[in-house]
Amino acid sequence: MKRRWLLFLLPVAFLGLALFFFERLSQDPADRDSALMARDFPAFEATTLADENQRVDQSLLKGQLTLVNVWGEWCAACRQEMPQLLDLADRGIRLVGVNYRDTRENGLAFLNEFGDPFAANIFDPEGDLGFELGVIGAPETFVVDAQGIIRYHHKGYVSPEDVRNRLLPEVEKWR
Amino acid sequence: MALIRGFGLVVLMLCALSAWSAGIELRDFDDPVKEQRYRDLTASMRCPLCENQAIDDSDAPISADMRERVYQLLDEGKSDTEIIHHMVQRFGDYILYNPRLEQRTYLLWGLPVGLLVLVGVVVALIVRARRHASAKALSPDEQARLDALIARKESS
Numbered sequence: 001m002k003r004r005w006l007l008f009l010l011p012v013a014f015l016g017l018a019l020f021f022f023e024r025l026s027q028d029p030a031d032r033d034s035a036l037m038a039r040d041f042p043a044f045e046a047t048t049l050a051d052e053n054q055r056v057d058q059s060l061l062k063g064q065l066t067l068v069n070v071w072g073e074w075c076a077a078c079r080q081e082m083p084q085l086l087d088l089a090d091r092g093i094r095l096v097g098v099n100y101r102d103t104r105e106n107g108l109a110f111l112n113e114f115g116d117p118f119a120a121n122i123f124d125p126e127g128d129l130g131f132e133l134g135v136i137g138a139p140e141t142f143v144v145d146a147q148g149i150i151r152y153h154h155k156g157y158v159s160p161e162d163v164r165n166r167l168l169p170e171v172e173k174w175r
Numbered sequence: 176m177a178l179i180r181g182f183g184l185v186v187l188m189l190c191a192l193s194a195w196s197a198g199i200e201l202r203d204f205d206d207p208v209k210e211q212r213y214r215d216l217t218a219s220m221r222c223p224l225c226e227n228q229a230i231d232d233s234d235a236p237i238s239a240d241m242r243e244r245v246y247q248l249l250d251e252g253k254s255d256t257e258i259i260h261h262m263v264q265r266f267g268d269y270i271l272y273n274p275r276l277e278q279r280t281y282l283l284w285g286l287p288v289g290l291l292v293l294v295g296v297v298v299a300l301i302v303r304a305r306r307h308a309s310a311k312a313l314s315p316d317e318q319a320r321l322d323a324l325i326a327r328k329e330s331s
Contacts, residue, residue: 029226035267101236127240134265136224136237 034142034153035134041068041148042132049099049107049121056122060096061148065175067167068142069118070098070130073106075138077157082114084158089117093171097121100130100138141167145174200239202246209249216245216258219273223266230270241266 036042041061048054061068069085071078089095097118099107102125111118124130133142136155143152152170154162204210217231222238230238230245241262248258262270274280313321 029269032267032269035263035265131240131244132265134223134267136235136266 030155034150034155036142036150037153039150041142041144041150042129044122044129044132046122046124046129049097049104049111049123052104052123056120058148060120060122061144062146064094064146065171066119066144067093067095067171068098068144069095070100070133070135070138070140070142071110072100072102072138073110074102075100078139079110079114081139081158082117084160084163085117086115087160088163088167091168094119098129098133098135099123099125100135101125101127143167143170143174200242212255213245213249216249216255217242219271220245220259220262221270221272223270229272 041058043058045055045057048056067085067088085095095118097120099121102110104123107121107123111121122129127135133140139157141154141158142150145151151174152167154166158167202210202213204213214231218229220230220241222228222230222233222235222241224235224237225233228235228238230241244262245258248261253261259271259275263275268274274283276284
């Protein structure tokens with residue numbers, strides 16, 4: 001049979017598929033991108049943590065690049081990343097907090113104790129805005145550009161290395 | 176009697192406890208179809224936090240939020256597709272155990288069917304080739320040899 005060489009295609013195809021699956025399977029599913037990447041920051045209406053009479057909405061995030069950090073007093077990693085957030089604020093980056101599933105009292109006490117890098121804090125006691133953002137647990141950090149479009153998403157604790165290697169380059173890129 | 180009643184109580188409490196620990200809320204549905212849709216929807220979505228649990232089976236707070244949202248949307252009369260779209264918009268395709276059929280999943284869904292068709296075609300080709308081969312006339316060499324054999328047989 002002249003077409004016997006076709007049989008070699010079988011092991012080649014098998015190997016190709018095996019390598020493809022191996023590569024896909026060794027990726028950490030927790031590293032997946034946010035579903036909101038490159039989309040508008042979701043519309044919302046809320047009060048601020050500091051003042052229950054002050055109403056804010058998505059226009060809060062337009063006009064300049066903003067880091068949006070989802071935090072809560074109950075969240076241990078949020079305490080640990082506060083020095084990094086204060087450092088980012090010192091570099092002139094605008095930070096807006098989302099006080100997630102928290103009480104006003106606890107949230108304000110937290111800022112008193114660990115410092116307040118935020119230009120404003122959106123009060124989100126029921127996690128409604130968090131749900132719109134696809135937040136699955138605090139802390140999470142979003143880079144939102146001046147047009148209010150989500151450009152980068154960091155899940156979990158922000159280490160000093162993350163600031164240097166991820167957040168600052170992304171901020172530079174989208175500023 | 177008291178013992179049996181006590182035992183029954185313990186069993187009831189255990190049931191309640193296990194329902195609670197699996198994060199299953201007691202919900203009122205005005206119609207059984209809606210209840211079934213709720214069960215199917217919450218069983219078909221993966222918890223975005225815990226890697227291999229459906230949201231109907233997960234204790235994570237986010238799963239409870241998602242179940243609540245599914246319930247609300249059903250209550251508002253949304254269709255299954257709309258509810259799934261609502262969730263995927265926020266949490267990504269990751270939450271679907273069954274990826275939707277769309278342009279970038281054609282390969283995924285089509286590959287098994289494609290392979291089956293390919294195998295069928297190959298088998299048909301082989302069968303046809305074999306059948307063709309058996310009906311083929313002898314080559315001149317073979318024919319000459321056969322003639323010689325017959326001639327020898329007849330002459331003996």
